[in-house]
Amino acid sequence: MRWAVLYARSRALPASFAGLAVSMAVIWILARDHWTEVPVSLALLVAIAVTAIGLSGQDADLDRTAAIRWAPRRVLHLLLIGGLGAGAALLPRLWETGRVPVEIIVRNAGGLLGLAGIAAVLFGGAFGWTLPLLGFAVAFLVWATTSSTESAQLVITWLFQPAGVAEATWTAVVLAAAGLGIYAVFGNRR
Numbered sequence: 137m138r139w140a141v142l143y144a145r146s147r148a149l150p151a152s153f154a155g156l157a158v159s160m161a162v163i164w165i166l167a168r169d170h171w172t173e174v175p176v177s178l179a180l181l182v183a184i185a186v187t188a189i190g191l192s193g194q195d196a197d198l199d200r201t202a203a204i205r206w207a208p209r210r211v212l213h214l215l216l217i218g219g220l221g222a223g224a225a226l227l228p229r230l231w232e233t234g235r236v237p238v239e240i241i242v243r244n245a246g247g248l249l250g251l252a253g254i255a256a257v258l259f260g261g262a263f264g265w266t267l268p269l270l271g272f273a274v275a276f277l278v279w280a281t282t283s284s285t286e287s288a289q290l291v292i293t294w295l296f297q298p299a300g301v302a303e304a305t306w307t308a309v310v311l312a313a314a315g316l317g318i319y320a321v322f323g324n325r326r
Contacts, residue, residue, distance in 0.1 A: 148190040153220075155186040160224045174276075176225050176236045177244050177295045181272045183221035184248045188264030191256040191324055207320040214316055218249040239299040247294060247308030248272075250315025261324035271295070 159182045167175035191213065222245040229235050248268045255267035272295060279293040290303035297304035 149187075152187040152190050156183055156220060156224065159183070159186055160227075164228055171228050171236065173236055173240060173296055173298070176241060177272065179225045180221045180241070180244050180248055181268055183224045184217055184245070184252050184268050185265035187217045187220060188252040188256070188268070189262055191252065191261030191264040191319070206323060210323060211316055211320045214249055214253055214319060217252065218245050221245045221248070237299040243299075243305055243308040244295055246312035248311075250308075250311035250313065253315030253319035254311075256324045257318050257322050259325060264324075 160179060163175065163179045163182060167179075222241055225236075225241045225245070226238065229238075248271070251267040251271050252264040256264040259266055275293045275295040278289060279296040282289060287303055290297060290301055291307050294301075294304035294307040
């Protein structure tokens with residue numbers, strides 16, 4: 137159990153959780169009457185971005201020389217981030233009447249989580265928020281400016297597609313699997 141406390145402290149998890157609570161409260165208050173797919177995706181983005189800053193420790197060389205298996209811990213850390221993000225987006229379902237389907241929340245959380253894992257490997261754990269933010273921005277701009285249903289556009293705008301769109305679901309699954317796999321094997325960039 138001591139390793140879990142040390143791991144949490146080295147990854148700034150207490151500060152991440154505090155930032156998650158504050159940011160989710162602000163989003164819930166601002167989107168209180170309009171809890172649709174866009175605010176839900178924004179809430180997931182913020183939740184994953186705030187908590188993804190801890191995907192690396194204080195010293196990458198120390199992490200790499202530790203005599204423990206990192207892959208399970210990395211996967212568990214990413215899944216914890218995804219679970220917290222999905223939970224933060226699901227919580228308003230308790231008091232909202234117009235409910236966003238759980239499938240959309242899980243799909244978007246998985247895809248954004250995969251992007252965070254890929255960003256941690258490419259840019260470092262402190263920058264795990266970059267690819268989820270870029271993916272959200274690109275998807276939102278394309279979604280807001282076009283109404284085409286071509287496969288390429290459905291893949292690009294996967295975050296804002298309704299439930300049951302195969303292209304959106306497969307995009308999220310591929311991103312989630314790639315991010316979890318790459319981050320588990322390689323860890324964060326030095």
